[in-house]
Amino acid sequence: MLKTICKRLGLLVLTLLLVTALAFFAFSIIPGDPTDTILGLEATEQQVAALRAELGLDLPLPVRYFRWLGDFLRGDLGVSYNFDIPVTDLLAGRIAPTFTLTLMAAVLIVLFSIPLGLLAARYEGGWIDRILTVINQIAMSVPNFVMGISLVFLFGLVLHWFQPGGYVSPESGLGSYLWFMLFPSLAVALPKSAMTIKMLRGSVLTELTADYIRTAYSKGNSRASALWRHVLRNAMIPVVTFLATTIAELVAGSIVVEQVFAIPGLGQMLISSISNRDYPVVQAIIVLVAFVVVLCNFLADALYRVMDPRLKGR
């Protein structure tokens, strides 16, 4: 177990180094320069050169990268070019909405997919199963921004359950904040739930044909208790891995959906920082997202080991 943790931590560090280096490299080859947005297009060449020197942009790429890395390791994320305030301060207020959105979506996925996946498998071929299959097929093929727009239309414009574009901050009441966040969370969660339901259903049906289920029946188990006591844990093993990678993807999904619902989260910040070439902000967000993704995979692995005794000590 200790070996696995060390390996994972090593992998985490390696991933972060690679992702941030790639981001630096990518920015150096795409056109555009941070001085454009800071000084405007009217700036003289001397002004631009001075600013580039001040920001260290005149240095060679590897030097800039290692300078950034050194600062980062000392906990200094730098100052936003655009807003002229420390990146930490800038991101602090942006993390909460994205975090809430991702977490709510994750909870919704688990709440939807585990009971519905089991139900679909339990009544395979029945009306619940057939309706779910159709809904799943639709939900899976809809990109989450389309899902977002549809939800804005239905719940915002038609039913008036929330004010489209009227972001409610946590300060104005936790209840109304969570209520507003429910809709973007749904937009992220629905397509992923559809996939998870489909996967769990398949996994349960496969396990139901296993020899140990025949053993369970031979002892007098009912179908429900065979499902609950024997199938569930075995069927969840592949699903847990899938869920963990899904939660990692949720971060990416949230970034898109934040645009649709006008939520001032990390996603919006990332998009505006990229177009303004605000390197320090972009780097910080990339590190954060990569960290969450690797962490999720790490948790999946740990959970996988807890659930499958065959993997213990490996």
Added chain:
Amino acid sequence: MLLDIQNLSVVFHDQDAPFSAVKDVSLQVDKGEIVGIVGESGSGKSMIAHTIMGLIQRSACKISGKVLFDGTDLLTMDRETLRTYQGDELSIVFQEPMTSLNPTMKIGKQVEESLRIHTDLSREARRARALEAMELAELDDPASLYDKYPHELSGGMRQRVMIASALVQRPQLLIADEPTTALDVTIQAEILKTLKEINRKEGTAILFISHDLGVVRHLCQRVVVMQKGQIVEQGPADQVFFDPREDYTKRLIAARPTRRKLKGSVPHV
């Protein structure tokens, strides 16, 4: 008469032509008796075992005849009533020791599961009875096995775990469906000895299924020989073995591939 099967037929109609896996089979098992069913692979032995246990999906086939257990027909029961027999009065050990145990459930929990279903015993009492059953199945150190998982055990030990979990509620009838076919010859001999011992100590009737007439002869009082779903011959074990009437039985005896190898290792129990 403990088990009285009368004119049992199982016909599958999930393929184009109907297929009779079991044809007009009648056989009896007395209390405390060991009866063998022998036949080549595909002759319908497991089908009979699964039908008695109520493990056949009724949707794919038509079952006719009677399976009287203590005078009550198991075939006409509803599922709920049948469940009160499964794992209680009737139990089974399957052909596949490697896959018949739940890979994510501890050995102890699997052994005592029938008690959880059929009794109100406390956790401690169940544990005690599980350890007793494991002792009866001649597993070494049951207490330490109790918290292990199936993958930590060899095939032979897993089959003994299956035997322990089949015996935990002290059934009247144990069906052993080729319990040793997947195992080494030496382990096979030891497990047969264990079954014989269980029959002697507990008086459990055993319906022992095998494709090997030599194995059955040492264990059973009576033997039923099956071919293509039908009984071709039955009688006392020694008589069938030494004085077979049917050519099929003679071929079954002659075709035993492991006969010479087994000679020294099958215990004369």
